[in-house]
Amino acid sequence: MTLVKGLKGKESRMRLLTIAADEFANRGFHETKVSTIVTRAGLTQPAFYLYFSNKEAIFDELVNEFRTRLRKLVQTSRFAPTVEAHDVPKQLLMTLETIFRFLAATPNITRIGLFLAPNSDQIKEELTSLLIDNLRAEQQMGHFRSELAMETVAECIVGIVERLTLSLLLPGIKGPESLALQVVNLLLYGMLANGDTSIQDS
Amino acid sequence: MTLVKGLKGKESRMRLLTIAADEFANRGFHETKVSTIVTRAGLTQPAFYLYFSNKEAIFDELVNEFRTRLRKLVQTSRFAPTVEAHDVPKQLLMTLETIFRFLAATPNITRIGLFLAPNSDQIKEELTSLLIDNLRAEQQMGHFRSELAMETVAECIVGIVERLTLSLLLPGIKGPESLALQVVNLLLYGMLANGDTSIQDS
Amino acid sequence: MTLVKGLKGKESRMRLLTIAADEFANRGFHETKVSTIVTRAGLTQPAFYLYFSNKEAIFDELVNEFRTRLRKLVQTSRFAPTVEAHDVPKQLLMTLETIFRFLAATPNITRIGLFLAPNSDQIKEELTSLLIDNLRAEQQMGHFRSELAMETVAECIVGIVERLTLSLLLPGIKGPESLALQVVNLLLYGMLANGDTSIQDS
Amino acid sequence: MTLVKGLKGKESRMRLLTIAADEFANRGFHETKVSTIVTRAGLTQPAFYLYFSNKEAIFDELVNEFRTRLRKLVQTSRFAPTVEAHDVPKQLLMTLETIFRFLAATPNITRIGLFLAPNSDQIKEELTSLLIDNLRAEQQMGHFRSELAMETVAECIVGIVERLTLSLLLPGIKGPESLALQVVNLLLYGMLANGDTSIQDS
DNA sequence: CATGAATGAGCCTTCATTCAT
DNA sequence: TATGAATGAAGGCTCATTCAT
Known part of the structure; x- marks a missing residue:
């Protein structure tokens, strides 16, 4: 069981941010695919939209x-x-x-x-x-x-x-x-x- | 009829280059659509490929x-x-x-x-x-x-x-x-x- | 603690029905989202499926x-x-x-x-x-x-x-x-x- | 060769409209898929957007x-x-x-x-x-x-x-x-x- | 009784590019 | 030299639904 409630979600979000930063930095906005970010984070596409309203939102963040x-x-x-x-x-x-x-x-x-x-x-x-x-x-x-x-x-x-x-x-x-x-x-x-x-x- | 053979083609090519430069400069590569370039040039999409092998080619040029x-x-x-x-x-x-x-x-x-x-x-x-x-x-x-x-x-x-x-x-x-x-x-x-x-x- | 066993559940169920009726009536079936119903009822999505087997079920009811x-x-x-x-x-x-x-x-x-x-x-x-x-x-x-x-x-x-x-x-x-x-x-x-x-x- | 210029396009458009009417009438808006319309018309998805700006547009028409x-x-x-x-x-x-x-x-x-x-x-x-x-x-x-x-x-x-x-x-x-x-x-x-x-x- | 977290499935849409004429 | 018509390929996003707790 998780010690801190809501920790897992925060961690997923963080992972997405870190991976997205890496992808954007190395490929640019358009060449970065949500599917790639999400796969590298060990998640599926809908999970992405649990934390960010769209691809631009995570970039802006x-x-x-x-x-x-x-x-x-x-x-x-x-x-x-x-x-x-x-x-x-x-x-x-x-x-x-x-x-x-x-x-x-x-x-x-x-x-x-x-x-x-x-x-x-x-x-x-x-x-x-x-x-x-x-x-x-x-x-x-x-x-x-x-x-x-x-x-x-x-x-x-x-x-x-x-x-x-x-x-x-x-x-x-x-x-x-x-x-x-x-x-x-x-x-x-x-x-x-x-x-x-x-x-x-x- | 054209006085100089190939003149019209050269002109079309030139127009495409100029317009493409304008579009690329003001919107970036991905936001620039072949369809837009071609429309502004008064041509159709296939005409574009008469002069450039693809979108990257005109950019590279x-x-x-x-x-x-x-x-x-x-x-x-x-x-x-x-x-x-x-x-x-x-x-x-x-x-x-x-x-x-x-x-x-x-x-x-x-x-x-x-x-x-x-x-x-x-x-x-x-x-x-x-x-x-x-x-x-x-x-x-x-x-x-x-x-x-x-x-x-x-x-x-x-x-x-x-x-x-x-x-x-x-x-x-x-x-x-x-x-x-x-x-x-x-x-x-x-x-x-x-x-x-x-x-x-x- | 609840005085009557199951009272809170009945209330939640009722609330869902009432809100769903409002949403369906004003938006139609497809434009009505389970997420909306549930949010308006102050519940979460899984709670919905505690009371209704799916979206159609609540509509049919x-x-x-x-x-x-x-x-x-x-x-x-x-x-x-x-x-x-x-x-x-x-x-x-x-x-x-x-x-x-x-x-x-x-x-x-x-x-x-x-x-x-x-x-x-x-x-x-x-x-x-x-x-x-x-x-x-x-x-x-x-x-x-x-x-x-x-x-x-x-x-x-x-x-x-x-x-x-x-x-x-x-x-x-x-x-x-x-x-x-x-x-x-x-x-x-x-x-x-x-x-x-x-x-x-x- | 086609007798009338632009005839084929008009025909495709017409076919799409007719088939769309049939689909919409029998399934409703949401259950009607662009992919179905287009397949029945013997075309591919992008062709649809050659004639209608989106699914709503053909419905509205x-x-x-x-x-x-x-x-x-x-x-x-x-x-x-x-x-x-x-x-x-x-x-x-x-x-x-x-x-x-x-x-x-x-x-x-x-x-x-x-x-x-x-x-x-x-x-x-x-x-x-x-x-x-x-x-x-x-x-x-x-x-x-x-x-x-x-x-x-x-x-x-x-x-x-x-x-x-x-x-x-x-x-x-x-x-x-x-x-x-x-x-x-x-x-x-x-x-x-x-x-x-x-x-x-x- | 209820939630945090996540997913399966699928659809709309876009765009560069090509074929036949 | 050019066009009308069409496509291949792919990507973003949404939603109902479920698992584990």
């Missing part, structure tokens, strides 16, 4: 899980406003590490929320605007160059994060810490060997 | 068109190897401008090749490795900081380009020149207001 | 309830055989009133037994043949015109009753007494303003 | 066909306004004969439109209101008794027609002419052997 967790993560890791100038690199580094670690820890819903969801753009926009707030605050405190348009910078950071995630992080080629470090190094200090040339001058 | 054109573009705009240090920014700027202009000029196949194609990763890898070659050459000439791993930097640049393309360029929010300028400014000189702090120090 | 009650009613209100000529209208009036009152009193099972049951024809046939007996007796006593075929007349009366029930009685537009009166008036005296013309003459 | 034809019929057979008193029976007889003949001639769509359609009530209402117009006109010309409420009389006639159709006409037990004659006889002259008793007197 996964997308929302990613979205919610990402949002919480970014909101939590906001720069402390009283940060000293020499703390900026460390702060940025930690933020990026946190993000990369989260993305690496949940690769399936990352793929779903970041690359597969029809509304992945919204998710990224949300992330971008949270970043913009942080960046602008730093900029007004004089930590970042005033001539940089932070909306664009934020988009760049998001672009960097998503590309590195897809091609280096998720395949396991590089780890979260390594990537965070390189990104900070690139973004803060730029590529040039010496800082004496400015593009505006040319 | 569009992907390849993008891929080929992008490849040509990047190969052409390779950095001249004998470049002077103060030319680096201008060179990078021009390269990025060229790329953004190309992407903005053919928005439909850009969306297809960059975001929809299952092999869009390959396309980006190709772009990345071309970039790596260029960047490494510059680095060895002492123009770029030696501690930067150019494979990662190249990925970052590609990530930046694709994100800015999707969220600012294709929607027409910013133009190619403006974006190129901002990217160069960010990448070359970094974000910090003054360069006296190093992340390694922390 | 409702149909039979209607059938039985109708049969009793009609048998009871049989014409007294020794009726005087001037009592005929009153008798018919009372019979019709009784029927209309019964139908109006239980609208749900009326709808089910009269319009939804696949065997509603049998029910009506039964009613018809009871009517035929009565009518023929009257006819032989010289109260009704001898050239009328009472089988057909009985069908007509049943048709009138069912139509008036559906469109005027159940919606509450007219009451049982009003309808009975009009029907008697029409059936006994006919429509013609004066009786001097006969169809056979034409 | 049959209902509408019945509705339209019935409407036309009744509108056409309207009483001529200048009718002489002694023509009334003949007129009514002809109208009823026409209706019964129509119903008998197309038994399948009759069953569908009159007893199966969810909106069969509307259809009958429409018929009723057309009847009311006719009856009232006659009444005002003094042909029918002024104390009869023609709305109710019309309902009665419709009820008679539908019941006789179902139990005597469609099964082939009686023919249109016979039924029409009996109905007229009953409706016009009433059931009483002599007209000297009035219900109001009792």
Whole structure:
């Protein structure tokens, strides 16, 4: 007999979610069949509809899980406003590490929320605007160059994060810490060997 | 009667390609129906198979068109190897401008090749490795900081380009020149207001 | 604890019957879902099968309830055989009133037994043949015109009753007494303003 | 080769309609399977959707066909306004004969439109209101008794027609002419052997 | 007396693709 | 160069019903 009433149902639901995440991440929405999910979960088709109203519903739930967790993560890791100038690199580094670690820890819903969801753009926009707030605050405190348009910078950071995630992080080629470090190094200090040339001058 | 033999056929084929690009770009592969393409082209379904062996074939043709054109573009705009240090920014700027202009000029196949194609990763890898070659050459000439791993930097640049393309360029929010300028400014000189702090120090 | 053994079960069963009648009457057999009945009754699906062997069984029980009650009613209100000529209208009036009152009193099972049951024809046939007996007796006593075929007349009366029930009685537009009166008036005296013309003459 | 372009399609469509009418009439909407219709028509399932957008669509088309034809019929057979008193029976007889003949001639769509359609009530209402117009006109010309409420009389006639159709006409037990004659006889002259008793007197 | 959990069976519908003309 | 007509293959979903507790 079951110790906790309703436990078995919760477990079936959970199994379906996990398997669905795996299927969606590796095959995409259309190539993922309800029949496959259900078979892998050791259930039959009607059981699926016991827990989710349709195929889209389970997909959306996964997308929302990613979205919610990402949002919480970014909101939590906001720069402390009283940060000293020499703390900026460390702060940025930690933020990026946190993000990369989260993305690496949940690769399936990352793929779903970041690359597969029809509304992945919204998710990224949300992330971008949270970043913009942080960046602008730093900029007004004089930590970042005033001539940089932070909306664009934020988009760049998001672009960097998503590309590195897809091609280096998720395949396991590089780890979260390594990537965070390189990104900070690139973004803060730029590529040039010496800082004496400015593009505006040319 | 047609003046040039096969002209009408060529035109039908062209129409199908153009409409397909529009449909694929705006709805994705699965949501695009052969029946819709064909109807918009003023043809019937069997006519479609006169020109393309199946739905994937027309999609692939569009992907390849993008891929080929992008490849040509990047190969052409390779950095001249004998470049002077103060030319680096201008060179990078021009390269990025060229790329953004190309992407903005053919928005439909850009969306297809960059975001929809299952092999869009390959396309980006190709772009990345071309970039790596260029960047490494510059680095060895002492123009770029030696501690930067150019494979990662190249990925970052590609990530930046694709994100800015999707969220600012294709929607027409910013133009190619403006974006190129901002990217160069960010990448070359970094974000910090003054360069006296190093992340390694922390 | 329940005072009377099995009381709770009887109540559940009753509740299911009442709700099922409502659902069947308003949606029809196929559009009525066991799940709905059960939910409205505050029970779960398996509980349903504690009381009824299947969906058809509960439907049939409702149909039979209607059938039985109708049969009793009609048998009871049989014409007294020794009726005087001037009592005929009153008798018919009372019979019709009784029927209309019964139908109006239980609208749900009326709808089910009269319009939804696949065997509603049998029910009506039964009613018809009871009517035929009565009518023929009257006819032989010289109260009704001898050239009328009472089988057909009985069908007509049943048709009138069912139509008036559906469109005027159940919606509450007219009451049982009003309808009975009009029907008697029409059936006994006919429509013609004066009786001097006969169809056979034409 | 086909003589008339598009003929084959029209024929397939027609076949589907005819077979569907037969299935619906004999089994009802839910028990009728698209697969059955299509098999009987010598086609496959997708072919069905070439001609009808779904199962309901073909059902509705049959209902509408019945509705339209019935409407036309009744509108056409309207009483001529200048009718002489002694023509009334003949007129009514002809109208009823026409209706019964129509119903008998197309038994399948009759069953569908009159007893199966969810909106069969509307259809009958429409018929009723057309009847009311006719009856009232006659009444005002003094042909029918002024104390009869023609709305109710019309309902009665419709009820008679539908019941006789179902139990005597469609099964082939009686023919249109016979039924029409009996109905007229009953409706016009009433059931009483002599007209000297009035219900109001009792 | 009742429930949590699950299933068997089946139907509608869609879409890319083809055949014959 | 094209069309009218049709199909193969498959997938999502629903519902009545049952098992084990």
